[in-house]
Every structure is written in C-alpha cells, then in structure tokens.
Amino acid sequence: MDADDFSFRRQGRSRAALLTVAGVWSVLIVLSVTVDAALWLMLAIAAFTLPALWELYTNPASGLDFRPDQITWFTGRRQAAINWSEIDRFRLDTRLDFSVRATAVLTSGRKIRLPYECTPHHELLEAALNARGILTERHHFSLIG
Numbered sequence: 001m002d003a004d005d006f007s008f009r010r011q012g013r014s015r016a017a018l019l020t021v022a023g024v025w026s027v028l029i030v031l032s033v034t035v036d037a038a039l040w041l042m043l044a045i046a047a048f049t050l051p052a053l054w055e056l057y058t059n060p061a062s063g064l065d066f067r068p069d070q071i072t073w074f075t076g077r078r079q080a081a082i083n084w085s086e087i088d089r090f091r092l093d094t095r096l097d098f099s100v101r102a103t104a105v106l107t108s109g110r111k112i113r114l115p116y117e118c119t120p121h122h123e124l125l126e127a128a129l130n131a132r133g134i135l136t137e138r139h140h141f142s143l144i145g
Helices: 015-034 039-058 122-131
Strands: 007-011 061-066 070-075 078-083 087-094 100-106 111-113 135-140
Touching: 015 039, 087 122, 100 122, 122 135
Parallel strands: 087 135
Antiparallel strands: 007 061, 061 070, 070 078, 087 100, 100 111
C-alpha cells in the first residue's frame, strides 16, 4: 500500500441498521397485538429508533483520505484536515463496547478525535498510519481519553 493513496468511504445506510429498526418495530407490533401493551409505551420505545430511521433516509457519506501533506476526513456536512507535520502520534482507544476510537495527538499536545463514522476498521487504519510513518498507540478499555 502506498502511504499517500489511502482512502476510505462509508455510507450511512446499512443493512444492519435496516434490520435492527425492522426488528425493533416488529417486536413492538407483536407486543401491542399479543399482550395488548400500552400504545404510549410502544411509541416511546419506537422513538429511540428515529435517529436510525433518519440516517437510513438521508444516507450521509463519510470518509478519510491520506494526502501527501495532510490527512482529511468528512462526515455529513462536517469536514476537517490536519497537516502531517502537526501530528505527533495517533492513539487508538478500545472502548467498553469494543469500538475503537482514533485520536490524533498533535505536537502541541492538543488531541483531535476523528469521528467514529469516518474511520475504517482499526487494523486497517493502524497499518495505513504505520506505512505513512506515523506512530500509533493502543489503549484497551479506557474510560477516559
């Protein structure tokens, strides 16, 4: 892999989100019909699926690019870039839900967390950063950071 041509793209609409929303709504409908569950309670629970429904509808794109002089990323309407010369290292934190969050630690000591939706699988990201000559740190199950 060439260090300057790494690129990652993701769409917000996913099969997992669609199946999860369909599953939750199916269970709520079955509970409403079979156990005569309170309608207000079923609607309150269904309200928790609204962000996933919005993401399925809008299908926001997100991505990460390694350019010769900087790393850039975008998600929805947000975008940012950092020059490689400003980056001291990348910190990869495994959270309690087993997701891995990437944080750029700048030479000034400032930390910039990359949005989760624009980062690839942590092994792919770590390999691309190492190919670029960027130091990476792994921290497992940290609550703060």
